[in-house]
Amino acid sequence: MKRIKLISTIVLIVTVVIFTSCNQDPAPQFHYEYFGLKEGRYVIYDVVEVEHDDAIQVHDTTLYQLKTVWGGEYIDNEGRTAREFKRYKRDTPGDPWIYTDLWTGVYDGIRAELTEENQRIIKLVFAPTLLKQWNANAYNIMGEKDCYYRDIHDDTTINNVQFDSTLVVEIDEFTSLTDTVRNYEGYAKNVGLIYKHFVDNYYQFASSTVILGTEVYYTYLEHGME
Numbered sequence: 572m573k574r575i576k577l578i579s580t581i582v583l584i585v586t587v588v589i590f591t592s593c594n595q596d597p598a599p600q601f602h603y604e605y606f607g608l609k610e611g612r613y614v615i616y617d618v619v620e621v622e623h624d625d626a627i628q629v630h631d632t633t634l635y636q637l638k639t640v641w642g643g644e645y646i647d648n649e650g651r652t653a654r655e656f657k658r659y660k661r662d663t664p665g666d667p668w669i670y671t672d673l674w675t676g677v678y679d680g681i682r683a684e685l686t687e688e689n690q691r692i693i694k695l696v697f698a699p700t701l702l703k704q705w706n707a708n709a710y711n712i713m714g715e716k717d718c719y720y721r722d723i724h725d726d727t728t729i730n731n732v733q734f735d736s737t738l739v740v741e742i743d744e745f746t747s748l749t750d751t752v753r754n755y756e757g758y759a760k761n762v763g764l765i766y767k768h769f770v771d772n773y774y775q776f777a778s779s780t781v782i783l784g785t786e787v788y789y790t791y792l793e794h795g796m797e
Contacts, residue, residue, distance in 0.1 A: 601697040605738060606683040607763025608654055608676050613640040614763055614794040621786035623772060630781070636661050637789065638668055639763075640797060641676070653677035656685065684710070695758065699723050699738050707742065718742050727757065729766065729791045734759040748777045765791040 607614070620633040642655030656676045659668040675686045682705075683695040691710040696703050699720045707716040719741050727737040736759065743754035750773055757766040772784030 601681065602699055602760070603678060603683070603697055604760040605699065605758040605763070606676070606678070606695055607758070607761065608641055608678065608683070609761075609796075610641055610643060610654065611797045612763070612794070613638055613797055614765070615792040616766075616789040617792055618790075619786070619788040621784075623781040623784040623786075625775075625780070625782045634662075636664065636792070645675075647675065647677065651677050651679060693718075694756075695740065716742060727759070727765070732791065732793075734762070734765065736760040737765065749774050759791075762791075762794050764789065 616637045616639075618635050618637045620635075622629060622631045622633075624630075638659040638661075640657045640659070642657050644652055644654050647653040653675050654677065656674040658671050658674065660671050661668050672688075674688075677684050681697045682693050683697070685692050685694050690708075690713060693705055693707050693709060696705045701720060701723065704717055704719045707718050708714060721739045721741055723738045724736050725738070727734045738758055740756045740758065742756065743752050745752040751770060752772075753768065753770045755768050756764060759765045767787065767789035769785070769787040772781050772786070774780060775782055
């Protein structure tokens with residue numbers, strides 16, 4: 572009788588454990604991997620920059636390659652563990668890389684921040700959802716910039732490279748008879764930024780003639796670990 576009771580008790584315990592495990596919510600997935608912050612990870616881009624200044628008859632296009640590399644950790648002025656973000660440029664694939672500047676990146680709770688030219692910018696907020704909105708310039712002196720996500724966890728192909736999980740951050744979009752502003756960025760898991768589209772042009776009234784403006788386009792070329 573005691574043996575039967577013992578077996579019954581064990582069966583009951585096992586049943587409760589299995590039932591409890593099956594009904595527990597799965598651990599939340601924040602998808603921090605979209606920022607790509609990992610020491611040694613690099614990404615190379617083809618970059619196109621266009622500068623317009625009709626007053627001096629300038630409409631210049633510059634082509635070059637950009638390489639970004641996540642470097643070592645350090646403690647920033649807020650006591651956070653941040654990481655160096657090194658940037659290199661070259662005019663053609665046959666040229667040596669030239670170190671140009673040092674930015675920094677950090678995870679702060681559910682935010683991924685990048686300090687660009689001494690301006691602290693919130694690039695991503697986790698977990699990405701279609702309802703998330705944030706001010707990218709909340710911690711700098713620049714004007715408010717409300718961002719939101721689209722195309723979350725979609726697959727994307729760039730230069731014959733397949734990315735299984737990507738998303739797009741919409742940053743700015745405005746069109747009038749004299750202005751066009753269009754700014755968005757794409758990110759891939761375990762890579763980081765894979766493309767950038769920035770246009771801020773001022774036009775002659777109701778025409779297609781650009782009077783003043785800037786255009787910047789990043790296109791992913793390759794990534795890896797150093």
